[in-house]
Amino acid sequence: MNDILELKWRLPLPDLLAQIGLGAHAKRSAPCPLHEDTNPSFSAFQTTRGWRFKCHAGCGEGDEIIFLEKWRGLSRGDAIRLYASLAFAPGAWGFDARPPRPGNTALGASCAVPSLGARGAVRISLPADAHEGDEHELRTLACLRRVSFWAVAAMKQLGTLRFGTVCGEPSWIVLDASLRSAEARRLDGKLYAQTTHLGERKVHTLRGSAKNWPVGLLPERELGAHFKRILLLEGSGDLVAGYHFALGTKGEWLPATLLGASVSRLHPEALELLRSRPVRIIPHCDPAGAQASERWTKELISAGCHGDVVSLQGLRKKDGSPLKDLNDATELHPGDADEFAQLLS
Numbered sequence: 001m002n003d004i005l006e007l008k009w010r011l012p013l014p015d016l017l018a019q020i021g022l023g024a025h026a027k028r029s030a031p032c033p034l035h036e037d038t039n040p041s042f043s044a045f046q047t048t049r050g051w052r053f054k055c056h057a058g059c060g061e062g063d064e065i066i067f068l069e070k071w072r073g074l075s076r077g078d079a080i081r082l083y084a085s086l087a088f089a090p091g092a093w094g095f096d097a098r099p100p101r102p103g104n105t106a107l108g109a110s111c112a113v114p115s116l117g118a119r120g121a122v123r124i125s126l127p128a129d130a131h132e133g134d135e136h137e138l139r140t141l142a143c144l145r146r147v148s149f150w151a152v153a154a155m156k157q158l159g160t161l162r163f164g165t166v167c168g169e170p171s172w173i174v175l176d177a178s179l180r181s182a183e184a185r186r187l188d189g190k191l192y193a194q195t196t197h198l199g200e201r202k203v204h205t206l207r208g209s210a211k212n213w214p215v216g217l218l219p220e221r222e223l224g225a226h227f228k229r230i231l232l233l234e235g236s237g238d239l240v241a242g243y244h245f246a247l248g249t250k251g252e253w254l255p256a257t258l259l260g261a262s263v264s265r266l267h268p269e270a271l272e273l274l275r276s277r278p279v280r281i282i283p284h285c286d287p288a289g290a291q292a293s294e295r296w297t298k299e300l301i302s303a304g305c306h307g308d309v310v311s312l313q314g315l316r317k318k319d320g321s322p323l324k325d326l327n328d329a330t331e332l333h334p335g336d337a338d339e340f341a342q343l344l345s
C-alpha cells in the first residue's frame with residue numbers, strides 16, 4: 001500500500017493525464033477521455049484521499065489506478081504495473097535511456113568508420129533534427145501502426161524511438177539505445193523516393209547501422225529484474241507491435257528486433273545478453289522469416305541461449321486473410337484472440 005501512495009505522490013492524476021497525452025482533461029470540467037464526449041462530463045479534483053476523477057455520464061470515478069484500468073481496459077494488477085512504470089519514467093526501469101543529443105561532440109564522429117572495439121561508442125548517423133517526439137508525433141505513429149499510444153510512449157522512454165527528417169521526409173526512427181543500429185520509415189506511411197543508389201523503399205537504414213544488433217535490446221544492468229524474457233522479432237514494424245502486445249502483460253517481455261530476415265551472425269555482445277534470459281522468436285509468416293528463425297535459433301543455441309519459436313501461422317485478420325507478421329495482429333480476428341494470447345503467455 002505504501003508503494004501505491006508513493007506512486008500517487010510521484011505521479012498525481014493531473015501529471016498522469018499529461019504524461020499519457022490527456023493533459024487537456026486534467027480540469028474540474030472537461031470532455032471525458034473515457035467515452036466519446038461532446039459535453040464536459042469529466043472532472044479531475046483533489047480530495048483528502050488524493051486526486052480523483054469522475055465522469056458524470058457514467059464512466060465511473062476513482063483514483064489514478066482506476067483511471068488506467070478504464071482507459072486501457074486493464075486488470076487492477078496490470079494498471080498498477082503500468083502506473084508504476086509511468087511514475088518512474090523515463091527512469092521507469094531504473095535508468096535513463098536517452099541517447100546523446102545530436103550535435104554532441106560524440107556525434108561529430110558519425111561519419112567515421114565505426115570502431116568495433118569501442119563499447120557504447122556512437123556509430124549511427126542520426127538526422128540533425130532527431131528528437132524524442134512530441135505528443136502529436138507519438139499519436140500519428142500510434143495511429144499509423146494501429147497500436148496504443150502507450151506502446152509508442154514506452155518505446156520513446158526506453159530510447160528505441162526517435163523522430164526526424166530522413167531523405168527529406170518526416171520519419172520515425174527505431175534505434176538501439178546504444179546507437180548501434182537504426183532504421184527510419186516515413187511518418188505518412190509512404191515509400192522513400194528512389195535515389196541514384198537506392199530504389200523506392202519502405203524502410204531506410206541509417207548509415208553506420210550494425211544490423212546484427214537486435215534493436216531494443218538493453219544492457220544487462222538495465223534489463224535488470226524488470227524484463228524476464230526477450231521477444232525477438234523481425235523489422236521495425238513488428239517492434240512497435242511487440243511493445244503494443246507485450247508491455248503490460250504478465251510475461252515481462254522486452255521486445256527487440258533484427259532489422260531484416262537476412263541478418264545472420266548476431267553480435268557477440270548481443271548473444272551474451274540474450275543468454276541471460278529465455279528468448280522467444282516470432283518470425284514473419286513467409287519463407288524468408290522461416291529461414292531467418294531457423295538460422296537465428298541455431299546461432300542462439302550454439303551460443304548457449306535458450307528459448308523457443310512460436311508461429312503466427314493459422315491466425316487470421318478480421319477480414320479472414322492470414323496474418324503475415326506480428327503487426328497484422330493489430331487487426332486480429334476476434335475468433336483467434338485466445339490462440340494469439342497464448343503466444344505471449
Ligand SMILES: [Zn+2]
Nearest residue numbers: 032035055059
Ligand atoms: Zn465518460
